[in-house]
Structures are given as structure tokens and as C-alpha cells.
Amino acid sequence: MGEPTNDQFKAFRLARGLTQPDLAELVCDYVEQRTGHRPGVDAQAISRIECGEIAWPRRATRQALVALLGSESEAALGLYPKRTKRDADKDEATKRRHFLAAAGLAAPLLGSQPPARVGAVDVDRMRRKFTKLEAMDSEYGGGDTFHLYFTELARTEQILRSSNRRLATANSLIELAAQQAQQAGWAAFDAGFTEVAVALFNYSRSAAREVGSRALEANSLVHIAYATGESxxxxxxxxxxxxxxxxxxxxxxxLLQSRRAWSFATVGDMEAAARALDIARASLDDEDDAPSWCAWMNHAELDIMAGRVWSVLHKPERAIPPLRRALAAYPDTWARDKALYLTWLADAYFDAGDPNQAIVATEKAFALAREVSSVRPLARVRETAQRALAVGAAEAGDLARRATTARAPIPLQL
Known part of the structure; x- marks a missing residue:
């Protein structure tokens, strides 16, 4: 049986836009500048790392790779000494919990002791319960849902620490914990607690990587970038x-391609954003059994993202139709998301030279935003109200004043 490929390393290289020969040359330059010795690292060596044939390069090479690829550690690049790989796997649970401790997140008091033994049936029950809780995100803000999600994560961690189970069951529990951490992180971000959110996203990424859930790990990466607004x-x-x-x-x-399109749109790359949206749309045409964490993604949600992308790119003729189409089916009970999307519609109306419709959309957004425990809708309403002021729209002053003084019903701390 061959060595497992090092997909983590390859992902870091591709994220930097480097070919294997490019990275090899940079490594040689880096080591030579610091040691006076030029190593024999070539494209084949980089390929062997990615194929898993080289798991632990020389120390100078490892240091160069960590620096050049912007990794937090050698382990994050998938590099381990073979003799300690098993030990590294055992340490993953501790690393996950450190992310929570770093953000000051203490485990909540749980009302019952974990079962002595856990099997596949128990994990399936836990997963079904959490899927129902995830659905609450549509109607409630993060200030209301965070503790629901975090308590479920804490319970899963308690079972992982205390209960007997088979390896397959343990992996299923860790994957569930990754999903729970992602949802709890999203709730924290929605409530305005970015540091807590990033800690939970890092937990999720670590847990997903531990059990080889590439989709969940990928989604964690996107969440981290979204929450931190990294350049x-x-x-x-x-x-x-x-x-x-x-x-x-x-x-x-x-889902990931739509968020990639958004990243391109925020830096003004219209062609790349359009390509990513096309890939997203084509992918949705393929029916599949979607995991619960992305099952909400459908053509209506993609219309929303497409409208947001074209709105931020100042293309109202392409933004308004999908936004109006999707919002027509959005119930007011989904207050947070509907308020947010109405603000993107308002921006598109401003770009189209229709300030009256923009004000109508912003007023609707404000009416929804002030009742939901999320910081994001009111922040967007304030931005749109300021734009209304800038163009001298009627009643903009009153709207801006009300939006500025409004406060979302969010606790001071989670």
C-alpha cells in the first residue's frame, strides 16, 4: 500500500499560485540566502512531497516551506516525521480543544453524563438532532442560536473524551464535531464575536482534517477568510x-465556488467572478445527496449570491433580476438574510439611478434588521443609508438617523 498523498501541502502551493518548479527555486533561494548553501531541491522533490514519498524533508527545507507558503507550522503542511505520525494523530484532539481555550470558550454545564458506550445508531441520532437545530439559523440570529450549537459541540467532545466506541464511530463523531463547530462559529460571527468565530472555524478545520473530510475542511477555510476579511x-x-x-x-x-465568486467580486475581478458563478451553477445541475451543512444551497440561494456579486461589481442590470426573483420567495421570518439581501438590492437600484426604489428596499431591510440578534443587517443598512445621503435621496436623513441609533438585540458577551 502506497503512502497517502499530501493534499494539504499541494493546496498551500496552489493557493500561492506556484508551480512545482517555482516553489523548488524559491526554496533553494531561501536556504542559500540564510545558510550560504544551495540545496538540491528540484521540481521532482516537490512532487515527491505531494505524492507522500517524502514526509519529512531536511530541516532547512521545512523552514523554507513554512515561510514561503505562509503556513502556521510544518504539521499544517502535512509534514511529519514518520516515527511520530501516530503520536501526531493522537494529539489532534488536544489541538482542537486549544482553539476553544484560546478564545476563552469554556464548556457549558451539561445536564447528563455521557453514555458508557456509543455506536453508529447513537451518532446518527445526534446528527439528525443537529440537522434540525441547523434549520433554526434561517429564522434566528447568532445571538440567539450560538449556545444551542456550542452546547451540542461540547456534548460531542464530552462523548469523545469519555465514551467507548469503535474507530469508525469515533471518526463519525469527530466529523460531526467539525460540523457543529462550523455552525457555532457562524453564529458567533453573526453576533459580532469574530475572535470566537475564528477559533471555532479553526477547530472545525482541524477536526475535518483529522478524519479526512475534505469538503468540511475546505468550507472551514472559506469561513475563516470570510470572518477575518483577509486580503x-x-x-x-x-x-x-x-x-x-x-x-x-x-x-x-x-457553495464554495459561489463564495469564491464573492471573493473575486470584492477585489473587482469581474471575469473571475463570472467564471466561478458559472461553475457553481453547473455544479448545482448535478443531483446529489448533499451533506446537511451545505444542503441549503440551491438555485434560489445561488441567485442571491449572483445578485450580491453583480451588485458589488456595480452591474445593476445583472444584479437586480436575480435578487428580485429570489427575494420574492423569501419569507419575512428569515429576517436576517432577507434584510441583508435587500441592502444589496438597494445598492443595485442606486447604481441604476433609481434612488426611490433603493430607499424602499432599505426601509424594508431596516424594519427586519432591528428585530434580529445579528450585527450584520444593521451594519449594511447603515452603509446603504449613508449612500442615500450622499446622493441626496428623499427621506435619507431620517433613515440614516434611525439606522445609526438602532441596536440589535445581542448580548454583551456569548
Missing amino acids: ESIAAADAACVTLGPGAPGTAVA
């Missing part, structure tokens, strides 16, 4: 798509 969000989105790999569910591909 390298495109590189992160590219790395996520590489991490996803071939054979992924079409819905997962569509």
Missing part, C-alpha cells in the same frame, strides 16, 4: 477548492 481571501478560496478535491458533492462545489 488573501481569494487565495483561501482557491485553497478551499483545491482541498475539496475531485468527486465532491455538486452542492458543496457550488
